[in-house]
Amino acid sequence: MNKVVLVTGANSGIGLALCERLLTQDTEGVQLCLACRNMQRAQAARSALLASHPTAQVALLQMDTSSITSVFKAAQEIKLRYNRLDYLYLNAGIMPNPQFDVTAFFKGLFSRKIITMFATGEGILTQTDRITPDGRQEVFATNLFGHFLLIRELEPILCHAGRTSQLIWTSSSNAHRSAFNLEDIQHQKGTQPYSSSKYASDLLSLALNTHYNKQGLYSSVICPGFVMTNLTYRILPSFPAFLWTLLMPIFWLIRVFTNMFTLTPYNGAEALFWLFQQKPESLDPYAKYHSLTSALSNNYTQPQKMDIDLETSEALYEKLLQLESEERRKVKEKQKPSQHFHSNRAGPLSS
Ligand SMILES: NC(=O)C1=CN([C@@H]2O[C@H](COP(=O)(O)OP(=O)(O)OC[C@H]3O[C@@H](n4cnc5c(N)ncnc54)[C@H](OP(=O)(O)O)[C@@H]3O)[C@@H](O)[C@H]2O)C=CC1
Ligand SMILES: CC(C)=CCC[C@@H](C)[C@H]1CC[C@H]2C3=C(CC[C@]12C)[C@@]1(C)CCC(=O)C[C@@H]1CC3
Numbered sequence: 001m002n003k004v005v006l007v008t009g010a011n012s013g014i015g016l017a018l019c020e021r022l023l024t025q026d027t028e029g030v031q032l033c034l035a036c037r038n039m040q041r042a043q044a045a046r047s048a049l050l051a052s053h054p055t056a057q058v059a060l061l062q063m064d065t066s067s068i069t070s071v072f073k074a075a076q077e078i079k080l081r082y083n084r085l086d087y088l089y090l091n092a093g094i095m096p097n098p099q100f101d102v103t104a105f106f107k108g109l110f111s112r113k114i115i116t117m118f119a120t121g122e123g124i125l126t127q128t129d130r131i132t133p134d135g136r137q138e139v140f141a142t143n144l145f146g147h148f149l150l151i152r153e154l155e156p157i158l159c160h161a162g163r164t165s166q167l168i169w170t171s172s173s174n175a176h177r178s179a180f181n182l183e184d185i186q187h188q189k190g191t192q193p194y195s196s197s198k199y200a201s202d203l204l205s206l207a208l209n210t211h212y213n214k215q216g217l218y219s220s221v222i223c224p225g226f227v228m229t230n231l232t233y234r235i236l237p238s239f240p241a242f243l244w245t246l247l248m249p250i251f252w253l254i255r256v257f258t259n260m261f262t263l264t265p266y267n268g269a270e271a272l273f274w275l276f277q278q279k280p281e282s283l284d285p286y287a288k289y290h291s292l293t294s295a296l297s298n299n300y301t302q303p304q305k306m307d308i309d310l311e312t313s314e315a316l317y318e319k320l321l322q323l324e325s326e327e328r329r330k331v332k333e334k335q336k337p338s339q340h341f342h343s344n345r346a347g348p349l350s351s
Contacts, residue, residue: 002031002057004082005276008065008147009092010034011045013229014170017265018089018272019045023053025273031057033081035074035092037064065092065146068134068327075153084165085157087276090147090201091170094139095194097128098235118226119260120173125235126191134327137186139193144200148320149327151208159215166280167208167219168272171288173226173260175199177307182315200316202288202306207317209285210310218280221306222289224268225260252295259292267293274301 005022009015011034022030032049036042042060049058059081063074078085105124108117116122130138136145151158151167158165175198179190187196201221208219226232228244236244248263255261262268270291275283283289287303294300 002029003086004031004033004084005087005089006033006035006061006078006085007089007091008035008063008150009170010089011036011038011041013231014224014227014265014268014272015089015091016045016048018091018269019049019058020052021266021269021273022276023049023056023058027053027056031059031082033059033061033078035061035063037062037070037092063150065150066132066134066136066138066142067146068149068331071146071149072153072331075150078154079157082157084160084163085154087166087168088151088154088158089168089170089272090150091272092147093143093170093197093231095125095127095231095234096130096138098194099126099128100124100235101126115258118254119258120176121226122174122176125174125194127194128191129187129193137188137193139197140186140200143194143197144204145320145323147201148204149324152324158217159212161216164216164218164280166275167205167217168275169201169205169219169221170272171201171205171221171223172198173223173290175202175223182312182319185316185319199308202308203313203316204320206285206306206308206310206313210314211317218283219285220275220280220283220289221287222271222275222291223260224271224291225262225293227262227265227268229265229268255293256295259294260290262291262293262299267291267299270299271301 007015007019010019019032034042034045039062046058046060050056061074061077064070101124108114117124132138132141174195176195177199179192179195180199187193205219205221251261251263268291271289275289284303286305288306290302290304292300292302
């Protein structure tokens, strides 16, 4: 039976490279669904995939992970289209308005933390977040909460007796405990919403394993390394794309010191692809699976223990469940007037 694979943020960068790799390995055996916010970009991605794999099954789905209504609507559509979902890649992500601290960067160059700085971006990046029309912090909503709601909505097709399904989060080496605060899970107060959202995804993955493993659903976290994509190009907006290309020899040199400079989306997708081939029961819920590229350009995947604990992961899970109830209540409130006219029809969000 074909494996059904859904990838969020699949129209570019690491998500698109993963789709290409999945089809290259098994064109006929995979039913791909690209979940994207922009259908024009999604169409372009589909055409590119079909150009190299003309017989592949590639479907498109409109979903904006920052919008509660869009996520609920997309989940309904997925449940109508598929009666099983084998892999759900939670890959869509943003880092809006990044500010690159040039002074900290030059200080870092002459400190003992130079390798860590290049591997994680620690200490040199901050962001200014925005509020979504739903009233949530945009980075939290896009990178974490929209995905959480999607998983909860897709529970019936993810959890099946007698078979397993996998959730695979694209996290980051930039995920730090210090950026995350249980009292401010949306990161309203700080300047590192990206790091906070990625650390929250590490915690949430652990909690999902605690709550869903017995139903055959497993969650893992990967880090793609540092990859040149739209997300990273925006970090230095005044830096045109060709200057990034000119920096490539320096980046290849840095690879001698840190194998986290995977640089291409293909290399960055290594761990995502590797997890596709693993038995989920054999994976470590406390590990982050890193895509790594050696100085000689060999790709491999390596697990590294995450700086997370069960207690914090459970506390975050509880808070997310509370937010979920709030959102469901709001949606029901909005539906109330129209219920008058459609009294006997169960609404898409009635679960
Ligand atoms: N590049 C890197 O070095 C690293 C990246 N990552 C993570 O990898 C993931 C993929 O990013 P990457 O490939 O680098 O960057 P890209 O910007 O190329 O890809 C991000 C994808 O997410 C989509 N997306 C963004 N916001 C939303 C939204 N609200 N709803 C639906 N889709 C959305 C984008 O769509 P659109 O094209 O419409 O913007 C795009 O398809 C992200 O989670 C990122 O945090 C982690 C570590 C390092
Ligand atoms: C020579 C020169 C101008 C170097 C600039 C390098 C920095 C812009 C990068 C060094 C490490 C990079 C990095 C990221 C962004 C760009 C760097 C800071 C990320 C934070 C991007 C998003 C992630 O999820 C993790 C990345 C870690 C490394």
